[in-house]
Structures are given as structure tokens and as C-alpha cells.
Amino acid sequence: MTFTSIFFIVFLLGVYLIFRVSPQKYRWGVLLIASYVFYSTLNVPYLILAIIFITAATFVGGIQISKSITPQAKLAWLWFGITVNVGILVSLKYIPFILDNVSYFTDVEYAFGRQIVSIGVSFYTFQAISYLTDIYLEIQEPEKHLGRFSLYLSFFPKLLQGPIERASALLPQLRSDYHFDADDLKTGINLFLWGLFKKVVIADRLALAVDAVYQNVHDHSGISLVLATYCYALQIYFDFSGYTDMALGIARVFNIRLTQNFNNPYLSTSIADFWRRWHISFSTWILDYIFKPLQFEFRKWVRWGTPLALIITFLVSGVWHGASWCFIVWGGIHGLYLAGSAMLSKPLSRVYKRFRIDKSQTFKIINTVITFHMVCFAWIFFRSKTLADSVYIVSKIMTVFIDITVPKLIGDSEHILQLLGKQKFEIVIILLLTALTLLIESLRHPVEDNSRRIGLSWLAKMPCWMQGTAYGLILYFSLFYGVSTQSFIYFQF
Amino acid sequence: MLNTSENKRLIFIKQLFKILITVLAFAFTIETCARFDDVLRFDAPFWGTYTDKSLRTIDESGINRNVPNSSFEKWKNNSLGFRGEEVLLEKPTGLVRVVCMGTSETYGLYESANMEWPAQLQSLLPNSARYQVINASVVGMPLNKYRAYIEKYVVKIKPDIIILFINPYAYVMGSEKANKHSEDRYKRQHIEEKKKYFSFRAFEKLKLKFKAEVKQELPADLLKKYRVWQYSKIVNETEMRRLKNKLPMETVSQSHVDAFGYELNELIKYLKQQNIQVVLSSYPVLLQPGTLEAYNDIFIESRVGLVEYSFNGLIDISEKINLKIKDAAQKSGVGYVDIDSMVPKNLQYFADHVHYTDDGAHKVALAIKNYIVETNPAK
Known part of the structure; x- marks a missing residue:
């Protein structure tokens, strides 16, 4: 059951009604049962066992860390919790990858583990690890209520794709009483609809072109590959941010505010800026729990410490995204980008100041364009089926300018556009909607004030007839111009 | 000055008014979108009703035919009332005209646009400029109406070959009932006319979308059980009304089959007189003794229009009529293609008991092309 299915809407309505009629003290129970029911609809029984086991181990670990008197005992309980979490994550997610690589070197085929799926595991294990670490660092009190703690890990809007919530942000909200707030309900519905629109109308439509090209990269020209990569950059943004909006909207209906994951990432002026705007809950997690400890560890190597920590952190980020060399290379590229900028930032800023371009708008736009293309380059590795495909695409794109002609450019562009829709008017509408959505997204409130980040907040300020019109348009396009067969990209992580 | 309760009432009325305006704007927007969508997608009229009923009519002589220049969604009739591209009355020299005659399975129902078997036949035929395939089928037309229709509408385009794809159920049902049954099928599948003067197109689209989503999301077993329950109820009610405690027939009467044979022979004779080469085809159906259990939901649905016959009765109709078609072909020396034996009996090829999927239509087209x-035959 995905957020875009009609059954999820029915499920959500049911949960909301039961939640509203339940006594205050049992409402956490309604949400917990709903979360487990939601997870069980994936029809993978061992995932339920995995989340129960992780919940139990992390809950016990947290209390024991807090109770232990000696630092050694605290550390031992922390490692116990981390080992259980990482152990389950590795067993569910990386066994096929490990066996593939063992097979490559030993020429022995392993059938075991091929069918294992790990939907959501990476998200809640990271949440569990941060919870344990925060207790160890004494910045978080352990949760004494097993039910609420279980809900913290399994709350269904964020269970499958995050955001990765910190205990300090989510647990207090789960403890506080629910009070009906019409604004929250309206905002929640707005966010959900906006996310649905971004997912089914824009992302899934773009996926038609991207999939057609990336499934058989050798059948396509360099121009097609470039255009498909741009389409993928937009697809992954609308797909993941669409999901996040829907998750935030659902949580909001229950008076719970989840962390916003995106802040116009393609308007970033540097890769470091990109990571402050893309998958924010994840990037802050790896910054706090991987990069900072590593940076502290490498502090003796003054010049190389930070770049090395960045490369390792982003290699881990690649591994977290998936058990494949493509993801590792993608992480490595971002690590190199950031390491490079960390090493060059001082001399470059001196140059910028010297020529007084550091505050120029044109310079910012150039930086935005360059950053976008650097991100797109990395997306090639992220999207490709194999490393060989990525290398082929890169080599093909590198030679695209050698024999480029206007007719060829028009022909290949038409080919990509035709993949987006059956009729011309459909393609025109999709392109217009994509441009309009990008514009609306870029006008959204900045991330600093999370409470103001409401998907269609601009809508609430309009007269009621305009609101009705906007809802009608969003719903019509979502239902009849949407492609609802694609699952969310970040499900696989 | 208003007192507090009056003030509250005013605020409430104001809120209610706002909600009403929002709902009206919402409804107006989705209806406008639905209509614009039809205009852009299918070249449909913006105003008025838009239904499949505009596709078919009965002419002044009581002959069923397609309305010239009409269209509904993927279905388009040309100026002569045939499905597909425009056909010139004057036949260019050297061109072989292949006319396909049949009912809804030939006209096309579940297939994607231009994937009905006559359209696929056109693209499959080698040296396609030499052949012109014309889809002259009419939904629900029984055999006894073929001659009058061909005489009036088909002969004038000078066909070289006529492929007769005769629906045995349409014959057994009789023309009036066959027409009604076909209409019902279309109604179940597509947007139906709700009111004479106004139809809320967006609502119908939403209903279809909802049904499709439910169909996609529900487990296949559950959906099948629901269909069996739904159609069993309709069949039982219809049986009560029409059969009045009599049992449905297990076999088709020999006189019916003989009458079919007679009508067919007369039609062949007439076509031969017109120097038209005739190709007969057996009629493929999903319903077989071996497939009854696997597709019982489809079979119960197929009984909705023919409650007078049991499952065995339906099998008997198709078997005996197919034998009669083969026999007529042998006796009159016309072409015969046993398509029934060439289309595998499963849901890759059949969308219901008698209609095809794209793959099924391809199988039929391929067999006729071969x-x-x-x-x-036109040599």
C-alpha cells in the first residue's frame, strides 16, 4: 500500500476517524497499530519481526545507557544497540550485494538472499542509532514508555522513506495531547494533495522518458542521454519531495510536525549548499553522527582531516542508499566535490573578493548552474543499472558536442518529449505543469521556519472560489494526467 | 449592535457560504477540465452530452449501421459509417478491397486505438498499398441482417474480399436483444448517458477511475469472487423474470442451427453473385469445458444477456454454429479459416468471453493475413 493508492486514502480516513473517537490516553496505540498494519501490507513478515526486534533492542539499550554508571558500561550498551541495528540493516540490505561480490571473485553462485527486501529499514535503523547516541551523549532522555517509543520508530507517515526524525523533535510531540486544529487539518490535506500531484503528475510522467532511456542506454544518442539525465534530476526531486510532502501532510493531520527534507536544492550555489537543502534529515544525520566524529578523529591531520572525513562520510552515504557500486561511486563523487571545495574554499574566496564577484548576482546564477550540472553528473551513477552503463553514458555525453547539429538536437529532443505523452497537447500540458510546479516550489518559504513550510500555504490566503478552482485542478490533473504505476524511488533505500 | 448568538450565527452562515462557493468552484473546475480534456483528446464537443450512443443508429429501412463521421473516444467512423480511415467510393485500379464484417469483436471494444483486428490486418498485409482493409462491422448485428446491410452500404465500395466473422450469440439472441446486450457492454465499459440534456462528465470519469483503481489494487481472487457474486445476482434475477421457473437450455435447438446454415448459405450465394470472394471464419470464444472453472466470473457475465442457455448451452451454441460455418464453407467452396483453434483460450488474448485484447486481435489478424x-483469393 503506497501513499498514492486509493486504499491508502481509505486506510487514512479510517485511522483518522478511530483516532478522533479514541480517548486521549489510547491515541498513541491507534497510531501504533495503524503503523504496524501499514507496514504489514507490504506482505513481508520478516520486516515486522525486524522492526519489533530493533524497537526492543533500542528501547532496552537506551534505558541501560542511561542507567549505567561507568562510561565503559554506557559505551558497551551503546555498541550493543548500534551492533543490533547495523547487524539487521546489513543482513536485510547488503547480503545480496556481498554475495554478488563474493561470487565474482570465487566463481560460486549464491542463491541465498536474492529475494530479501528491506523497505524502510535504513530509515528507522538510522533513527534508532541517533536515539542511542543522543542518550549516550546525554542530550536526550530515554523514553520510558515502550508503546510511544515503538511509535517513534514506526510512525507510518515516515516509516518507509523518512524523514529521519530525531528523538528530541518527535518524542515530545508523541507525548503531548492531541487537540483538533482546523488549520492543521487543512494544511495536512493541502500538503498531501500537493505531494500527490508532484509524484503522480510530474515525477511519474518524467519517469516514462527516464526509464525508456536508462533501460537501454546503448540504444540512445548522447543528446537523449543528457536530456534523460536532466529529466531524472527533476524526477527524483519531485518523487522524493512529493513523498515528503505527503508524509508531512499525513502527520500534520494528527497534529505532528515532521522535519522538512527539501529546500529548493537545485537553487544551491555550491555542493555544500546542495546538501543543506537536499534530504535534509539524512544529511544532518550523517553530518552529526558520521562526519563530526570522523573530523574529530582526524583533527591531527590539519590539511587532510576534513576532506578525508567528508569523503568517508559520503562513501557511507552511498552505501546507505543502496547495495551497489553505482551508489558507492555516487557517494564518492559527492565526497570528492565536498573535499575539493573544503580544500579550495579559502584560496577561492580570496580570489572572489579580489575581483569583487563574491556578492554579484550573476556569479550566484553561474554557481547555481554549475552546481546543478555537478549534481546531474553524479545522478548518472545513481540512476544507472550498472557501473558500465554509467561509464558509457559519461563517455557518450562527453562526445556529444563533437557532432552536434541543430536537426539532431531537435530530433532527439522530440524523441524524449514523445516518451512523455501519447498526444502533443498532453506533452505541452505536462511541460507547462512541470514549469509551473518548479516555480511554485521555488517560491516556498525558507526552511528556517519549519512551521511555515506548508505546501499550499499560498492557497489558504486566496478567496474561496480560487481555492476551489485550485483544488479542482490539482485533483483533476493528479487523477487523469498522473501515471500511478511507479513506486517511490526512495523505497529501495 | 448584534448580540453574541446572532454574531455566531452570522459567522456560521458566512462559513457555510464560503464552503458552498469552494465546492461549486471545485465542481465547475473539474467538469470544465473533463470537457476540455475530451475536446483535446478525442475532438469531442465541449457542450452537450458525449456518449457512445452517437456511434450507432438504425436507418429508415430498419438496418443497423454506424453513424457516418461520428466518434466517441477511441472509436471513429468515417463518412461511409465504417470504422477507421476515410474510404473513396471509387476504387483505384489494382487495389484489393478487403471488407471485414462482424459485430463488436470486429468493430473493436477492449483493444487500444487502432489495435482492433481489421486495423492490425491492414498493417500486417505485405505490400499494404495493394490492400485496403475496411472495417464495416456493426455492433450487435445478427446474421439475418447482413445481406440487407451489405446490399445497401458495402456493395457500393466494390469489395474484392469479404471476411465474414459471424457472432453465433447475436444470431441466437435475435437482433433486438443482441443490440441491447451490446449496448449494455459498452455502457459497462464506457461513459454512459445519464440524462438526456446534461451529463456530468467529470463524475463519470471519476467513477471509472475509481473502479479501475479498485480493480488494480484488490487481490485478483477477491475481485473475481465479487464479480461472480455480482453477476450471479443479475443472472438469477433475470432467470426468474424471463424463464419463470424453467431450467435454462443445455443445447441449442437443431432448427436454430439449421436456420443459421440457411441464412449463411443465402448470404454466400448473394456475395458470389456480386463477384465478391468470401472468407468464412470460425468464431473464437473463451468458454470451453476446460476453461469454465478458471474463468467462471467471465462466463457468468456472458450469461447476463443469454440466460435462456446454461454454460453447456453456450458451449453448444458456439460448437454447433462453428461446425455449421465450416460445413457452409466446404459446401459452397468459399475460403475458410479456423481462427477458433488458433486463438489460445486465456486472458492474454481474450478480454471477456468473445472480445479480444490487443494480443488476441493480433492473433486473429495474423491468421487472416496468412x-x-x-x-x-482476390487473384
């Missing part, structure tokens, strides 16, 4: 290429 026959035409091998025997060259």
Missing part, C-alpha cells in the same frame, strides 16, 4: 497471402 490465409490471404497463401491463397490470394
